[in-house]
Amino acid sequence: MKFSPIDESRLKFGFYPTPIEEMPRLRAVLGGPRLFVKHDDYTGPAFGGNKVRKLEFVLAAAQAEKADAVLTIGTVRSNHARVTAALAAKLGLECHLILSGDFPNTPASLWLDNLYGAKIHRVMAREERASTMQRLADELRAQGRTPYQIPLGASTPLGALGYVRAVTAEIAMANIHFDAVFHSTSSGGTQAGLLAGMEMAGLSTKVVGVSADDCAVEIAARVAQIVAGIGEALDRIFQPAIEVDAGFVGEGYGVATPEGNQATELLARTEGIVLDPVYTAKAMAALIARVRQGRFAADQNVLFLHTGGQMALFSADGNKFGERQI
Numbered sequence: 278m279k280f281s282p283i284d285e286s287r288l289k290f291g292f293y294p295t296p297i298e299e300m301p302r303l304r305a306v307l308g309g310p311r312l313f314v315k316h317d318d319y320t321g322p323a324f325g326g327n328k329v330r331k332l333e334f335v336l337a338a339a340q341a342e343k344a345d346a347v348l349t350i351g352t353v354r355s356n357h358a359r360v361t362a363a364l365a366a367k368l369g370l371e372c373h374l375i376l377s378g379d380f381p382n383t384p385a386s387l388w389l390d391n392l393y394g395a396k397i398h399r400v401m402a403r404e405e406r407a408s409t410m411q412r413l414a415d416e417l418r419a420q421g422r423t424p425y426q427i428p429l430g431a432s433t434p435l436g437a438l439g440y441v442r443a444v445t446a447e448i449a450m451a452n453i454h455f456d457a458v459f460h461s462t463s464s465g466g467t468q469a470g471l472l473a474g475m476e477m478a479g480l481s482t483k484v485v486g487v488s489a490d491d492c493a494v495e496i497a498a499r500v501a502q503i504v505a506g507i508g509e510a511l512d513r514i515f516q517p518a519i520e521v522d523a524g525f526v527g528e529g530y531g532v533a534t535p536e537g538n539q540a541t542e543l544l545a546r547t548e549g550i551v552l553d554p555v556y557t558a559k560a561m562a563a564l565i566a567r568v569r570q571g572r573f574a575a576d577q578n579v580l581f582l583h584t585g586g587q588m589a590l591f592s593a594d595g596n597k598f599g600e601r602q603i
């Protein structure tokens with residue numbers, strides 16, 4: 278199935294264009310270029326984030342294949358799992374989430390997965406997730422069902438079209454040229470879509486993906502593969518300059534860093550913007566470091582793509598459904 282980047286056959290769940298806001302008080306503290314944020318934390322369903330854009334294309338394919346159940350993987354705090362659960366509910370699809378990780382308290386995302394009616398399958402290790410998803414899909418098929426498996430982060434070429442579209446239909450239409458865009462990168466779909474979209478729109482904007490977990494080589498390889506897949510789907514060859522900065526991961530995925538915490542406090546106190554500790558705080562820390570190093574001139578424009586994730590700030594313990602809280 279071929280999809281054009283602004284294909285009207287994608288499912289329309291998000292509220293677009295997401296706003297672009299200037300951050301003058303942050304600039305006053307840091308000096309350097311004009312700074313902007315694009316609020317993909319406001320995409321809409323399931324408290325927003327970048328997964329909404331990707332799932333609009335992926336779930337359209339699931340529907341086209343007449344799926345009656347969707348399965349996906351992630352951690353117990355996964356934004357992707359939460360958004361999948363909500364959109365599956367909206368489509369009337371059974372949703373199976375295979376989730377790894379353990380927390381002393383109940384992550385708000387996991388609590389919401391349950392609220393959206395998803396069937397949760399906990400596994401001990403990340404490595405068990407994909408095989409467990411395959412086994413569950415086989416079991417459903419044996420029962421005469423039509424399951425649709427969504428890979429980690431919906432970061433397939435199809436899912437990445439959500440970010441091709443974010444560029445061609447939104448960023449390219451803004452009345453301002455951005456010299457660079459910074460964003461958090463992990464499974465690679467967001468970065469791949471941004472890069473392909475910039476090329477399609479003829480924009481020279483540099484895309485800097487800041488790793489939330491893996492080393493730069495690993496993520497860049499994933500991004501390259503997804504970009505190649507987008508090229509196949511759209512009948513063109515892309516030549517992206519893939520830049521992944523893995524200097525702000527700290528101790529690892531999901532572990533907050535001092536630089537990230539400082540970035541979070543600075544954004545909250547200068548602009549009233551809230552970052553999340555897993556992804557956006559680390560990406561913003563990278564942007565702040567480069568601006569402080571004088572890597573951008575005062576007449577340049579730098580965009581931060583806020584990919585969401587703030588649900589990771591909250592736990593749901595004591596928040597028993599239906600109980601009076603006050």
Ligand SMILES: *Cc1c(COP(=O)(O)O)cnc(C)c1O
Nearest residue numbers: 356463464465466467556584586
């Ligand atoms: C999934 C996610 C990312 C990473 O996006 P990928 O497309 O997987 O690289 C960044 N930020 C947030 C908040 C996310 O949930």
